[in-house]
Amino acid sequence: MPPRVLISDSLSPAAAQIFRLRGIEVDCEPTLGKDSDKLAAAIGDYDGLAIRSATKVTADLLQRASRLKVVGRAGVGVDNVDVPAATARGVIVMNTPFGNSVTAAEHAIALMFALAREIPAADASTQAGKWEKNRFMGVEITGKTLGVVGCGNIGSNVAERGIGLKMRVIAFDPYLTEERARTLGVEKVELDDLLARADFITLHTPLTAHTKNILSAENIAKTKKGARIVNCARGGLVDEEALRKALDDGHIAGAAFDVFAKEPATENPLFGHPHVVCTPHLGASTSEAQEKVALQIAEQMSDYLTRGAIANAVNFPSITAEEAPRLKPFIELAEKLGLFAGQVARAGVEKLSVVYEGAVTLEKTRAMTAAAISGLLRPILEDINAVAAPVVAKERGVAVEEITREAQGDYESLITLNALTAQGEIRVSGTVFHDGKPRIIRIGDIGVDAEFSPSMIYLTNEDRPGFIGRFAGALGDAEVNIATFALGRDRPGGQAVALVAIDGDLPARALSKIERLPGVKQAVTLKFS
Template identity: 60%
Template sequence: MAPKVLVSDKLSETAVQIFRDRGIEVTFDPSIGKDKDKLLSVIGEYDGLAIRSATKVTEKVIAAAGNLKVVGRAGIGVDNVDIPAASKKGIIVMNTPFGNSITTAEHAISMMMAVARQIPEASASTHAGKWEKSRFMGVELTNKTLGVIGAGNIGSIVCDRALGLKMKVVAYDPFLSEERALKMGVEKVELDGLLARADFITLHVPLTDKTRNILSAGNIAKLKPGVRIVNCARGGLVDEEALAEALKAGRVAGAAFDVFAVEPATDSPLFNLPNVVVTPHLGAATTEAQENVALQVAEQMSDYLLTGAVSNALNMPSVTAEEAAVMGPWVRLAENLGEFVGQLTDEAIQQISITYNGLVKDMNVDALNCAAIAGIMKATNPDVNMVSAPVIAKERGVEISTTTQDKTGVFDGYIRLQIKTAERQRSIAGTVFSDGKPRFIQIKGINIDAEVGAHMLYTTNADVPGIIGTLGQTMGENGVNIANFTLGRSGAGQDAIALLYLDEQPPAEVLDKLRATGMFQQVRPLRFTAA
């Protein structure tokens, strides 16, 4: 059955056609995004939801979205999506961070020029029939210092454009390396240094707990006198009240804001102040950008729903279509390993350690981690998936560590999964053979070679005669067919294990008969959904 996508905001017809051309059933109804009751009533039918900013994907909407697998935001900001609720439900949330980068950067440069030369006020004055040439004395940008807070996608473009205007650029970004700054032609500085030196400041960071009010009243007091501030990123990054006071006092010479703490902004402390340029969140408002992000989100959502490729997800590691094709068997293996230890472990898991050896170490291990954690969590939550599992593990305080290492042993690549509880440790390792099928190759340090099946039986026992006969006879007498039988032991007369690949799940009374023999320490039926 073809996936179904709802487009509940205004996307271009070209973008909608992308879904259709890819074989996806699409409903294009922009009115739904503004009608929360209608959205709640229909969202359960869809695998994907494509939105802009009008649709509010709340916790209530997510709860009603029984089939939803992906939410795609045509644009950068996802303030209208409850990402934690989506993550818990296993829904991928993706945006399009590059489609409007140039447009937003250009708007920031335009706003900087406008406030430098007081263009809006001069235009209004001239339209009014005045000729106040001496009133509007501006400043040049050449040789001025631009302080860029946030040197990511948009910020780096602003840096490039500012250098072209012969400005000196200093950048504050905790994730900006000295090497990257050198390559960009900017000076990496701490925030206090930027505040003290910049003639112009432009912000290009998301709104988080760490960046909220990054230009607080205290930081505004540290600014170089006569500075001009541009914010085309997110409302809430600047204390608007404190900035308004600094503008009135003349310590700040001007400001240009495209975003506000409360939007739509019908009132703001910055409104109607001299040399303050304001626009109604137009950063991405060009014909090219709107088309680009719409096309991009349609392609991304289609790729995920049809091939499993994940691009620009905010709550899941990205996986390209090429990676998805190559990694498919390894993702299944990681999930199978997790399912094995998850079904055998009754106590709370404290630690999960995953080792990637050989060729698998160069794959997308973040995605493989998600698959392994999902396999573990399925034992207690069957609805968990690669998106929700890491969230659940974090909520439970599970410590997760990853190790990669060059090839050791006879296999070109393998994954080892270890878990620790207050009572015990468990470990299992597996690989993928040339036939693309996952194999278990070691359990409890005992080497084996076991193909993974949907229904399996795991037993542990002392290495004594009669185990094989007891297992075979009990299964045969009760009509349970054995597709494959794997044995392993740590040494003669020591610990031994058996893995039976069965055609069906054995009834509880059959398992009780095995336990009643007294020959087995454990008799555990296992299910593997990814097999």
């Protein structure tokens, strides 16, 4: 029986044609995704589900999807898919991470022009029969400084267009290297420098714990007086109340937003301000972009359903079904070593070396390296996946190399990550024992044996009597329970490291207290869930 695919959102008809040409049965129900009950009743008959944003793929829906093998999202975000639930049921979740980059970049530039020349307000005034030529005094783009916050795929496209418009382009991105910045023709700066210098600020970063309200009230106050802000990335990157106040006070000259903290945005603090331009999340809404992502997701899903090939999966790297059971623990190890390095790094990573020793060198190391890169980037780019990670790293100028060699120590297989940053190198090694559980066995030159836990604390400190007691006391005062405690040191009285698994989260005040303990050099909370 040939595979069957359900298209439950509005996709280009060309997508259905691709499925049929590949020998896949397809049913097009573009409104079904809006009715969760009807979708749940139908989903059990399908091997694949092609969606956009209207369909919600919940854990309950997946429970009914007895045949489902793949969910394909025609677009970047998979917020409407319960990815952990899909993974638990063995369902591949695919997206199209680069299909709408040009369209989103063009919309940002269009909003910048609209803001600079007050086009929406001038249009409304003119069509109302007024002729207020002296009211709308805009500003030129040429010669102005464009500050790009987030210089990934879309941000790079915006930067290139800004340079074409004869603007001076500066960029803030922890993962942008100097070499990549030179290639783009932009100046890499710190955020405070960008805020102080930019005439136009455009945001192109995902919404993560690190980027939420990246334009907070405090940071908005640091901007150049008369600056204009454009957000075509994600709602929640800007404190909208603080921005409204800055607009009312005249510190910010204008703002153009395509995305909002709450959507659909039927009301918002920015609405109604004479120097604000708003659009209803149109960044990816061009016929070309929608055609492109529809064709791409249909091709990816067809390749998976007919040949087992996996591309742009957010929950699994590109490996065959036969390789998966053998590779899974090493892929998990590589990803978590990368996640360790990404959370410990105090500056953007410029180079990543992944060294494989022993039996693991006979496996598909490329998939493991992709997983390591994914873990490394995830603290900044939460929606990164193992397939897209190498491309994103390349775009951001992060050099990646693989090294394989024979076993040189006591372990049958060993993976070591060397992450080079502007502030030094982070080196961490791990292995998989016969129980199938990955673990860290060395940090730098210090041996330490620790399994990964969902919530951990990483410490570097001077090896001095009484330190463990003071540290444990700080956790006890915060009512945080220690699950496991792994220690290592280079020599008596020298440098020490600790990996401590805890139950639940560590309150910020407790982390601050630990950082102030005598002898502590670094204290970092780690998440491996």
